[in-house]
Amino acid sequence: MPARTPILDKERWNCTAEELAEELRSFVNEMSSFTPEHFAQIKFHLLRQYGLRKESRNEFCEVSIHYDFCPKCDFLYSAKECLLWYRLFGLVDWKLLSRAPPCIRSAFRKKSIKTVTNFLTKASLIDPPFYKARSAPSCKVMRRWGYCTEDEYCREMETGSTLEYIRARERVKMNRGTLPG
Numbered sequence: 001m002p003a004r005t006p007i008l009d010k011e012r013w014n015c016t017a018e019e020l021a022e023e024l025r026s027f028v029n030e031m032s033s034f035t036p037e038h039f040a041q042i043k044f045h046l047l048r049q050y051g052l053r054k055e056s057r058n059e060f061c062e063v064s065i066h067y068d069f070c071p072k073c074d075f076l077y078s079a080k081e082c083l084l085w086y087r088l089f090g091l092v093d094w095k096l097l098s099r100a101p102p103c104i105r106s107a108f109r110k111k112s113i114k115t116v117t118n119f120l121t122k123a124s125l126i127d128p129p130f131y132k133a134r135s136a137p138s139c140k141v142m143r144r145w146g147y148c149t150e151d152e153y154c155r156e157m158e159t160g161s162t163l164e165y166i167r168a169r170e171r172v173k174m175n176r177g178t179l180p181g
Helices: 017-031 036-042 054-066 083-091 102-109 113-122 139-144 162-176
Strands: none
Touching: 017 036, 017 054, 036 054, 054 083, 083 113, 102 113, 102 139, 113 162
16 A cells, blocks of 8 residues: 555645545445446546546546555456556566476567466566456467477476476576586
8 A cells, every 4th residue: 555645636626635534435335346437427526527537537547546445446457447557567577587387478469467477476476456366377378378398497397387497497506407506
């Protein structure tokens, strides 16, 4: 949760961030979930203009993130619908992927961030907010999706789990005597 409460632009909103959060809390309690657009249609009086524009939507999402409402959003981590989706890319870098299977690196290059994030979350390498990874993608799935570029370490894996890749890599290097230390 960001330390500083988001500030809403007074030209776009008829309320403060705290008032918006209270309205959103009430909405979520009543409806059990939300989308920014549906909320704005019902609570149109909070906006100075009709409907959400890009800037007001982003401000709305910042309030939702700050007050932990995102798990109730139907667009959570949906591409181009969620600010947090874009933030996933900021959590992942090539250094993190240096020991990942080639299929995970390929998925990253092709911007399949959920696939990469599922792997990194299950491998305990990142911990994105509100993100619940189902499971690390299997080798079979990665092959079916066209990400598989099997290397010598993949061939040494005993299961179809991409999480086994790091152990297989270390095992191959130990057998060669090239593992440092």
